[in-house]
Every structure is written in structure tokens, then in C-alpha cells.
Amino acid sequence: VVLEEVNRLCRGDHHYRGPHVYNSICTEPLPLAAEVADRYRHANLLDNRIFPGLTEAESRVTAMLGGLLGEPDSRGGITSGGTESNLLALLAAVEDFTRRTGRSRSRAEIVLPESAHYSMDKAVAVLGVRAVRARLETGRYTVDVADLASKIGANTAAVVVTAGTSESGAVDDVAGAAEAARRRGVWVHVDAATGGFLIPFLDDPETYPFDFRVEGVRSVTLDPHKYGYAPIPAGYLLLRPDGGDEPLAFASHYRGTLDRFSLLGTRPGWAALAVYACLRGLGFLGYRKAVQELMALRGHLLRSLDGAGFRPAFRPDLTVVGVDVDDPERVVDGLEGQGMIASLSRRHRFLRLVVQRHQTLDDLDALIGRLSELRASSRALP
Numbered sequence: 055v056v057l058e059e060v061n062r063l064c065r066g067d068h069h070y071r072g073p074h075v076y077n078s079i080c081t082e083p084l085p086l087a088a089e090v091a092d093r094y095r096h097a098n099l100l101d102n103r104i105f106p107g108l109t110e111a112e113s114r115v116t117a118m119l120g121g122l123l124g125e126p127d128s129r130g131g132i133t134s135g136g137t138e139s140n141l142l143a144l145l146a147a148v149e150d151f152t153r154r155t156g157r158s159r160s161r162a163e164i165v166l167p168e169s170a171h172y173s174m175d176k177a178v179a180v181l182g183v184r185a186v187r188a189r190l191e192t193g194r195y196t197v198d199v200a201d202l203a204s205k206i207g208a209n210t211a212a213v214v215v216t217a218g219t220s221e222s223g224a225v226d227d228v229a230g231a232a233e234a235a236r237r238r239g240v241w242v243h244v245d246a247a248t249g250g251f252l253i254p255f256l257d258d259p260e261t262y263p264f265d266f267r268v269e270g271v272r273s274v275t276l277d278p279h280k281y282g283y284a285p286i287p288a289g290y291l292l293l294r295p296d297g298g299d300e301p302l303a304f305a306s307h308y309r310g311t312l313d314r315f316s317l318l319g320t321r322p323g324w325a326a327l328a329v330y331a332c333l334r335g336l337g338f339l340g341y342r343k344a345v346q347e348l349m350a351l352r353g354h355l356l357r358s359l360d361g362a363g364f365r366p367a368f369r370p371d372l373t374v375v376g377v378d379v380d381d382p383e384r385v386v387d388g389l390e391g392q393g394m395i396a397s398l399s400r401r402h403r404f405l406r407l408v409v410q411r412h413q414t415l416d417d418l419d420a421l422i423g424r425l426s427e428l429r430a431s432s433r434a435l436p
């Protein structure tokens with residue numbers, strides 16, 4: 055009875071597959087990872103005496119992801135997602151600031167682009183520090199590095215940049231920002247929640263240097279539950295192995311190990327195993343193929359939009375495509391009326407479409423067909 059009740063609750067929900075979901079960075083998990091998650095539902099990553107295998111899986115994942123991002127000896131661990139990873143990274147950076155400068159936490163400032171994810175607002179609020187925003191480059195959605203550099207001062211605890219914003223997919227000039235921060239010994243955090251599982255697998259990853267290969271980068275957020283194809287929740291935080299992770303170690307009241315890299319106490323052990331399964335199951339070549347397929351979908355979408363006479367709002371860096379449309383609210387509502395979920399950038403007023411692997415070429419054609427109908431019906435209005 056209860057199961058039926060639950061099924062009824064979700065009856066109106068959309069499936070990722072089919073011409074429905076055009077706004078989501080998350081998607082169906084890899085079947086292998088879903089199976090692992092189902093089998094190990096009971097496992098608690100807090101308790102590594104009952105479940106030592108989880109800690110081993112987590113440390114292997116840390117080594118694999120660290121290797122991918124240019125620092126095989128990275129410290130790090132699984133989190134519940136980008137929000138938690140960003141909060142923990144800023145906590146480590148702020149503690150580093152108090153040690154480095156002898157100033158109190160309340161003086162600390164975080165310099166970040168206007169385009170930074172709103173999880174940074176939460177982190178800043180929780181930590182009781184001040185956000186200092188750097189403007190974006192005119193006509194683009196990447197941070198203006200000169201403006202960002204001009205905002206770094208004696209109270210800067212961290213400089214944040216984004217490798218793949220969720221709003222436009224823009225990849226900031228991480229090397230430029232890191233250069234400015236490094237001169238003053240300031241922590242650089244890269245939020246690669248979205249881009250972390252995309253950029254390393256592009257044909258030309260050097261276009262967007264964003265990881266530990268960039269001198270000065272101290273921490274990187276990346277999210278297996280986005281383009282890593284792990285089930286939700288599975289985030290990751292990596293830190294350079296230079297002692298900066300000490301503030302993230304909290305001793306429990308009982309005999310056991312320190313709790314690191316996690317805001318949560320009891321947490322899903324299956325997530326570490328599912329991420330491990332994704333990395334081992336897909337491997338570098340599997341992720342590379344997935345990214346090639348995404349880029350083929352994006353190419354088709356851009357060509358078809360152009361063919362149908364729609365203007366792109368910007369040249370996409372990764373998997374977010376922006377379209378300039380008149381009255382974007384009406385367009386988003388009109389799509390939703392046909393069971394198609396797209397989104398719009400509230401700040402920049404473009405229709406925001408996200409390419410993900412649950413889509414097919416036919417799904418993208420269906421979307422463009424509906425967009426063309428909506429445009430025709432708005433022109434028909436008096």
C-alpha cells in the first residue's frame with residue numbers, strides 16, 4: 055500500500071530519457087554504479103571499523119581523481135556534492151588565512167566571480183566571512199582577471215574560480231587568477247563541480263588548464279554525481295598534499311579515526327563504492343567517449359538552432375548552450391506545457407539548455423521543433 059502511495063507521489067515526475075529533460079547537469083547513473091549502490095545501501099562511511107572496505111575505496115578514488123587532476127598524492131574524499139565540497143574548501147582556506155596572517159576569521163574575505171555558484175553564498179554565510187565579487191568580462195561569462203586581481207588584498211583568504219559554471223558552462227582563466235593570488239600567498243579554490251569530469255576528457259584539455267597542474271591551485275571541487283555518472287549524492291573534494299587539509303580533521307568522541315573531508319557524520323558508504331565503480335567501469339577511455347558523444351550532441355544542437363534561425367547567447371565552453379529568445383519566461387513555460395523542461399538564466403536572460411547523455415539527436419530535434427512553434431505563435435500574436 056505504501057509503495058503504491060510512493061509511486062503515486064512520483065507519477066507526474068519526468069524520466070531523464072525521452073524528449074523531456076534539457077536543464078539537468080545530473081542524469082541517470084551508470085547501471086554498474088546503481089547496482090553497487092543498491093547492494094551496499096547499509097554501509098556507513100562514518101564507521102571505518104565496521105566498514106574498512108569503504109575507506110579503502112575512498113582512498114583509491116582519491117588517488118585516481120588526484121592522478122587525473124595532476125596531483126596523484128592529493129588528499130581528499132567524498133562529499134554529498136559541490137555545495138559541501140565548496141564549503142569545506144573555504145573552511146580550509148579561511149583557517150589557512152588565520153594561521154598565515156594571525157588575523158581573526160571575521161576579517162577574512164573571499165574574492166570570487168559574480169558568476170560563482172550560489173553554494174559559495176551559503177559557504178560565506180556559514181563561515182561568517184565576507185564575499186568580494188569580481189565582475190565578468192564584457193560580452194562573456196568568464197571572470198575579468200584584472201578586476202579579480204585588483205580585489206585581492208591583505209584580508210583575502212581565498213580566490214575562487216569556476217571551471218564550468220552551471221549557468222553558462224564558462225571556464226574561468228584559472229591560471230591567470232592563480233598567478234595573481236599566488237603572488238600574495240592566497241589560497242586558490244577551483245569549483246570544477248561541473249567541468250571536473252568534462253575538461254580532462256576533451257580532445258584538447260590544455261585549452262582549459264584548471265587543476266593542480268596550475269601552480270597555486272590548492273583545492274578542487276568535482277562532482278561524480280554530475281558528469282561522473284555516479285548516483286546522487288556523490289561529490290568530491292581534492293586538496294594539494296601540503297597540510298592544508300588539517301582544519302578538516304575533526305576527532306570523534308569515540309575511539310576510531312578522525313573524520314575528514316566531510317561535513318556530514320553518518321553518510322552513504324555506497325557512494326564511495328559507486329564512484330569507484332564508475333571510475334573503474336568507464337576508465338579514462340570510457341569517460342573520453344562519453345565526452346565525445348556529448349560534444350557531438352552539442353554540435354548538433356548548435357547547428358540545428360542556427361539552421362532554425364536562433365541566435366546563440368555565447369560561444370559555449372562546455373555543455374551549456376544559451377539561446378537569445380524574446381520573452382524567455384514564456385518560452386520556458388511553453389516548453390514545459392509540452393513536458394519539456396528547460397531553464398533560463400535569471401541574471402542574463404537567456405534560455406539555458408544543458409546537454410547530457412540521456413538525450414538523443416531526436417530529442418534535440420523535438421526541442422527545436424517546439425521552440426520554432428513557440429516563436430511562430432508569438433509572431434502571430436497581435
Ligand SMILES: Cc1ncc(COP(=O)(O)O)c(C=O)c1O
Nearest residue numbers: 135136137171173219220247248
Ligand atoms: C559550478 C557548480 N558548483 C557547485 C554546484 C553545487 O553542487 P551540488 O548541487 O552538488 O551541491 C554546482 C551545481 O550545479 C555547480 O554547477
